[in-house]
Amino acid sequence: MRKITKICDLSTIYKQWEENLEANNNPHPDFEHSTTRKDFYQDVKMQLLRCQGGLCIYSEQRLCPLELLTDNKWQEGKYIYQDQDKQAEGDVEHFDDKLKKAPLNKAWLWDNLFMAHHTINIRKSTKSLDLRLKPTNPNFDPFYLFDYDCTKHEFRPNENLVHIDKILYDAVKDAIKVLSLNSIKWKRKKNLICYVAEISISKENPPKADVYEYPTAWEFWQRQQNQKAHHQSDNLVSPDEYE
Amino acid sequence: MKISRIEIQDFQQFKNLNIDLTYPQGHAKAGQPLDKVCIIGQNGTGKTTILKLIHDYILANQSEQIWEKYALIKEVITESQQKQNTIITLIVDEYKTRTLFSFSSRYNFRCSKKGFNLFPLTKKFIYIPTNAYTLVTTPTGVLNPNQYLVEDYFKLNDEFLFSVKGAFYNKTFSYQKAFKEFSMSVVNAIIENPNENSALKVQKWRRENPNPLEEIAYFIDKLLAPAGMKLKTTVNEDKNNVDIQFISLQNGNAIPFEQLSSGTKNIFLTAYALYQQIENESIILIDEPENSLYPNLQRAIVPTYTSLRPDAETQFFFATHSPVIASCFEPWEIVDLELDDDNHVVRHLYYEGENHVDNYSFYPKYMRWDEILRDVFDLEEEGGAERKGELKKAGELKKELDKLKNLGHTAKTNDEMRVLLDEYKKSLTRLQIFPNQIPTK
Numbered sequence: 291m292r293k294i295t296k297i298c299d300l301s302t303i304y305k306q307w308e309e310n311l312e313a314n315n316n317p318h319p320d321f322e323h324s325t326t327r328k329d330f331y332q333d334v335k336m337q338l339l340r341c342q343g344g345l346c347i348y349s350e351q352r353l354c355p356l357e358l359l360t361d362n363k364w365q366e367g368k369y370i371y372q373d374q375d376k377q378a379e380g381d382v383e384h385f386d387d388k389l390k391k392a393p394l395n396k397a398w399l400w401d402n403l404f405m406a407h408h409t410i411n412i413r414k415s416t417k418s419l420d421l422r423l424k425p426t427n428p429n430f431d432p433f434y435l436f437d438y439d440c441t442k443h444e445f446r447p448n449e450n451l452v453h454i455d456k457i458l459y460d461a462v463k464d465a466i467k468v469l470s471l472n473s474i475k476w477k478r479k480k481n482l483i484c485y486v487a488e489i490s491i492s493k494e495n496p497p498k499a500d501v502y503e504y505p506t507a508w509e510f511w512q513r514q515q516n517q518k519a520h521h522q523s524d525n526l527v528s529p530d531e532y533e
Numbered sequence: 534m535k536i537s538r539i540e541i542q543d544f545q546q547f548k549n550l551n552i553d554l555t556y557p558q559g560h561a562k563a564g565q566p567l568d569k570v571c572i573i574g575q576n577g578t579g580k581t582t583i584l585k586l587i588h589d590y591i592l593a594n595q596s597e598q599i600w601e602k603y604a605l606i607k608e609v610i611t612e613s614q615q616k617q618n619t620i621i622t623l624i625v626d627e628y629k630t631r632t633l634f635s636f637s638s639r640y641n642f643r644c645s646k647k648g649f650n651l652f653p654l655t656k657k658f659i660y661i662p663t664n665a666y667t668l669v670t671t672p673t674g675v676l677n678p679n680q681y682l683v684e685d686y687f688k689l690n691d692e693f694l695f696s697v698k699g700a701f702y703n704k705t706f707s708y709q710k711a712f713k714e715f716s717m718s719v720v721n722a723i724i725e726n727p728n729e730n731s732a733l734k735v736q737k738w739r740r741e742n743p744n745p746l747e748e749i750a751y752f753i754d755k756l757l758a759p760a761g762m763k764l765k766t767t768v769n770e771d772k773n774n775v776d777i778q779f780i781s782l783q784n785g786n787a788i789p790f791e792q793l794s795s796g797t798k799n800i801f802l803t804a805y806a807l808y809q810q811i812e813n814e815s816i817i818l819i820d821e822p823e824n825s826l827y828p829n830l831q832r833a834i835v836p837t838y839t840s841l842r843p844d845a846e847t848q849f850f851f852a853t854h855s856p857v858i859a860s861c862f863e864p865w866e867i868v869d870l871e872l873d874d875d876n877h878v879v880r881h882l883y884y885e886g887e888n889h890v891d892n893y894s895f896y897p898k899y900m901r902w903d904e905i906l907r908d909v910f911d912l913e914e915e916g917g918a919e920r921k922g923e924l925k926k927a928g929e930l931k932k933e934l935d936k937l938k939n940l941g942h943t944a945k946t947n948d949e950m951r952v953l954l955d956e957y958k959k960s961l962t963r964l965q966i967f968p969n970q971i972p973t974k
Binding site: 479482483487488493 | 934935938941954957958961962965967968
């Protein structure tokens with residue numbers, strides 16, 4: 291899970307409709323309402339994917355290739371639907387499930403919507419996560435909330451949180467379980483291996499890899515490698531110390 | 534009274550095997566017989582044979598028809614090996630060395646009368662053979678009734694299961710009945726005196742009258758938890774429908790015994806048999822306890838079974854092929870059997886020089902699983918031939934890629950690198966390793 295900023299800059303027809311509903315304090319239509327769904331679901335989905343870089347908001351698996359997220363796919367506030375666009379996977383997910391239904395009736399609230407992998411959306415089902423884990427929250431920092439086991443390629447709650455905020459620690463632990471973030475650890479490891487392989491033969495300086503999925507795990511991995519390297523250099527005995 | 538040494542001469546695959554079963558020097562129990570022993574070794578090195586020998590000779594020693602029993606062993610030896618000068622010795626301590634029997638080429642079978650009273654008649658031993666449950670329920674049967682004294686092995690068969698069900702029913706039914714009677718007395722007391730502190734009374738009664746099944750569950754649930762269930766501590770009061778039931782930890786649903794997997798049935802009946810049978814001065818022999826069990830359950834069984842040890846004179850023997858089971862033992866508790874150049878079974882010692890705790894070079898309890906496989910179970914390679922080949926391939930691809938990288942940017946080298954990089958990535962992901970983990974040689 292990484293921090294994102296959500297800007298609804300292309301799906302303007304939907305955004306105007308949603309803002310009108312909110313300004314007039316009108317209840318939203320049901321999320322399954324067929325006409326509303328037909329009008330806006332695809333636009334919301336593609337706009338969210340654009341904000342999320344085409345990745346699942348929770349697992350960071352790729353849901354669609356980057357070429358489907360370019361500006362030229364949009365015309366007059368609507369996404370131009372083409373056959374090839376079926377490649378975009380995932381479900382529109384309600385971060386706070388309570389907003390989806392009565393009495394709150396805010397099923398189409400932009401702020402509450404994210405794109406998630408279908409399997410994760412099913413697993414999350416009607417469960418809601420702690421609001422502090424919302425990736426658009428100004429204070430959201432995955433490197434403060436999570437830890438990453440580079441041997442098992444599993445996410446863990448940051449152990450430091452136990453002493454600072456036990457409720458938040460349990461919320462992170464619960465989110466990892468609810469979202470089954472570690473059920474795809476082998477896929478994640480495979481990608482990280484490929485990134486390291488790319489870096490090892492990269493001609494660029496500093497070397498770069500095409501990080502197509504799992505950017506948070508990759509960042510954790512890099513940080514830990516840098517820490518290790520730093521630690522090793524600290525342990526080297528300088529010639530001065532010999533003297 | 535525990536076994537401190539086993540000496541076997543000219544019997545089956547054993548030429549001259551001497552197994553010291555005492556704690557090494559430097560240990561708090563130095564010189565005393567081991568509390569638990571783990572026998573490991575290649576197939577055919579005699580792990581099961583040793584368990585059977587211990588079982589049969591103790592049994593023969595206790596039997597009133599001792600000559601008949603020995604005659605049976607004699608027949609087996611005669612038919613199977615025709616060895617000369619077979620001598621098998623079980624030693625209970627260094628001052629009471631007893632040769633239980635010896636056997637010469639002229640079939641002049643004789644038994645050391647001094648050995649008769651080595652193990653008292655009250656000595657309890659429990660032998661649970663490999664797949665005890667599945668073996669006895671297989672219609673064709675795998676155990677050979679002519680081999681050794683198999684009729685005395687512990688049988689976790691339908692008859693045993695029936696007896697367990699009966700025991701569960703009787704114990705719990707009596708408890709439930711007593712609790713009902715007590716509850717009625719509490720209700721009556723409240724009617725007579727509304728200020729009566731009934732909660733304290735119930736607590737006290739429960740403390741003084743524990744549910745017998747809860748005591749069993751405390752022991753057995755440790756083994757059932759990894760399989761996602763626990764023992765149900767109440768029984769159906771219908772005497773015609775007596776069954777042992779389990780509760781799913783996932784959804785709380787009841788699971789009847791018959792619906793358990795063969796591994797879970799086996800572990801439940803083995804654990805219950807031990808729980809029920811074990812008593813002071815027992816010798817417990819368990820062959821391949823890991824069968825049909827997932828590794829996390831294998832990890833639980835040795836500490837759970839040995840936690841039943843009622844006194845210092847009880848001794849456990851396990852024979853296993855499992856590195857997970859072996860990791861539950863100190864190095865001096867492991868009897869590692871191997872074949873020497875003449876195909877005779879010898880014990881591979883884990884220490885050099887004097888048998889002292891400081892002279893042991895590795896401790897399975899603290900080792901990684903792959904290290905146990907390599908150092909204890911002699912699996913020298915870190916993987917199969919396919920892994921070895923793939924590691925070589927990844928190393929060669931890396932060299933090629935480094936060479937092209939040093940040539941600098943050209944369209945040709947870039948294209949070549951792209952193709953090689955794809956192959957390199959596939960190779961690394963098959964191996965599940967990062968580039969820096971490719972061996973340099």
